[in-house]
Amino acid sequence: AGGSAKQGxxxxxxxxxxLRGKILxxxxARIDKMLANNxxxxxxxxxxxxxxEQFVYDDLRYDRVVIMTDADVDGAHIRTLLLTLFYRYFPELVQKGNIYIAQPPLYKIQFGKDFEYVYSDDELEVAKKKFDKLVADRKSKRPAKQQKKETPVGEAASEEMEETQSQTSGALIQRYKxxxxxxxxxxWxxxxxxxxxxxxxxxxxDAEKADDVFSVLMGSDVPSRKKFIQTHAASVKNLDI
Known part of the structure; x- marks a missing residue:
């Protein structure tokens, strides 16, 4: 993605x-090992x-530091590693609101010249219904001899969603992996x-709570991390297995 981002x-x-893969x-890690990481x-x-001690906020070269990662497990892990780095070694950037997380779309749904970017599975269900209605409206306005059998968006999407592009006879659904x-x-x-x-x-x-969460999730205390995962397992969304 770095090449596309640079060009766009x-x-x-x-x-x-x-960034090449997952950072440290x-x-x-000890600070000497961290500073040796490319x-x-x-x-x-x-x-x-x-x-x-050498940190100088006024020397910051950019007003917004935006983390861009894929919307999958690996992307979430990379994002968490970067947030850990910022929280531990650039806390003032977090406190002053300089750190952002990009929200790329998960899907694009299109019928003719009409299209919409969709950012979650819940939004996709809403968009399917909207485009089903659009397909039906367009179909009803065509002369009978021009009408073709069309599959509603919601019916075709479940079968074709894993493909890079999912073409139904009514609308195109593209999943960005x-x-x-x-x-x-x-x-862009x-x-x-x-x-x-x-x-x-x-x-x-809550700075104290944030400190505890980073310590538990990213530290070396395995029993505490296991307990945290078991406690919050029921509230997990978008589990990628």
């Missing part, structure tokens, strides 16, 4: 730092603030254009 960005105010879990070093240099599947223009339109993109700002409501 607005060079006047956007910079891209591609800084919650478990991905972490590149990020520190790109931000311009330095870290620890990763940012790398988007060409530069599409990535959906995820990087300030006029249309969706982002979540990272902020801390």
């Amino acid at each position: 960005r607005d060079r006047n105010f956007q910079a891209i730092l591609p 879990n800084v919650e478990r 991905e972490v070093k590149s990020l520190i240099i790109a931000l311009g603030t330095n870290i620890g 990763g940012l790398g599947e988007m060409n530069p223009a599409r990535l 339109e959906t995820t990087m254009d300030p006029m249309t993109r969706k982002m979540k700002q990272v902020h801390i409501e």
Whole structure:
């Protein structure tokens, strides 16, 4: 996705730092090992603030630091590793609202020239009904000899959803499995254009609770992490198995 992002960005105010795979879990690593990690070093240099006692907020080169990852388990893990790094070594960036998480669409549904980007499975169900109605309305306005048998969006989607593109006789449903599947223009339109993109700002409501959560989930205390997972298992959404 780094290549598409570099090509699709607005060079006047956007910079891209591609990361190769998963960065170091800084919650478990010594600071010397962390500073020796190439991905972490590149990020520190790109931000311009330095870290620890040498951290200078006013040297931050960018107003918004946006994390862009795929909407799958690996993407969530990479996002968590980055958030751990920011929380532990760049806390002021989190406290002052400089850290954001990009929200790329999961689906695109289209019928003719009408299309909509969809950001969750719940939104997809709503969009299916909307486009089913659109297909039905268009069909009812056609002359009888031009009407063809059309499959409602909701019926075809369940069978074809795993394909990169799912074509029904009525509407096209495309599932984005990763940012790398988007060409530069599409990535700009959906995820990087300030006029249309969706982002979540990272902020801390309870610093003590946040500290405990990072320690439990990213630290070396396995029993505590196991207990946390068992306690919150019922509330998990979008489990990827």
